Amino acid sequence: MTRTPARARRRTAALAALAGLLAPALAACTTTTPEAAPTVTASRPASPATKQPAPTPSPSEKADPLPEGPVNVLLVGTDSRDPASLGGNADTIMLAHVPADRSGLYLVSFTRDMWVPIPGLGEGKINAAFARGGTDTLVETVSGVLGGAEVDAVMQTNFNGFIALTRALDGIEVDNAHASTVTVLSTGRVVEFPEGRISLENTDGLIYVRERKTLPLGDLDRAQRQRAAVTGILAGLAERADEPKALAKLVPLMAGNVKLTGDLKPADLVDLVPLAAELGRDDVVGLMVPLTGFGTRGGASVNLVDEAQAADLGDAIRGDDLDAYVERYGTGYAP
DSSP states (O other), rough: OOOOOOHHHHHHHHHHHHHHHHHHHHHHHSSSSSGGGOOOTTOOOOOOOOSSSOOOOOOOSSOSSSSSEEEEEEEEEEEETTTTOOSSEEEEEEHHHOOTTOOOOEEEEEOOTTTEETTTTEEEEHHHHHHHHHHHHHHHHHHHHTTOOOOOOEEEEOHHHHEEEHHHHTTTOOOOOOOEEEETTHHHOOOESSSEEEEETTTHHHHHOOOOOOOOHHHHHOOOOOOHHHHHHHHHHHTTTHHHHHHHHHHHHHHHOEEEEESOOOOHHHGGGGGGOOOOOOGGGEEEHHOOOOOOOOEEEEEEHHHHHHHHHHHHHTTHHHHHHHHOSSSSSOO
């Protein structure tokens, strides 16, 4: 479907910022036992701990609060179970790239076991950059992998953020690429995830995005599931974008569960959430930093970066030409 440039700008601004708010929350559940999560009651969204003042939804003439030109937002999700903490391990690391013409949104995943140079710390798994050096070191590491691509903003959240958002959205729908069956060890409950469009509610959402052992490519497929869940959450937000009462709950909920640094501010949520009505699943392109395969370092299993193709990916991000990258390499992620 052909869209006017203005519509494309509105759609992509909402996608970029909202994906940034939501994507890290999916990561938080990758190392958490699902059945240990609080009971989900979709009709009663939980009130999260407030980290910063929450804006109030109101009409705004500011259609695109993002900086001019292409924008890169680093999405970080930690496995902390403490609602007040954004520490712990960075189990989801994803770069959201918004082109200057606002014609699409690209989500680029970094698998947590990627073996990379970490500024000031030698080499290690990329999630160690956050655990050992904090957000600034992770930003430097991500930028280095992508040939110096600039990171304009960082959005962080944790396990509590994912629980609160899925409660508020009454579950999400995802396009599941690989059928799988998961047995929850703590209860013996068996959960089926058939291939195709499926609905995820309650703790099933956590099980879905944390599972890797039953998937063909393990952690790589898990990262793809996280991107699928982001798209499903965005679609859920779009359904509520013109519901004032729903927004009155969602905006402060997101503001209370997300830490923003860089060129995006909490007040931008007011402008971005109503724009979710413009979202479409096909507007999100999922990518992954390319790998050559798997290996070991110091006895630990690691993912080996395809340095030549990763250099091309970095060039495409810095040159704002990811369409050309996708045309050349596609969106597959198998080594």
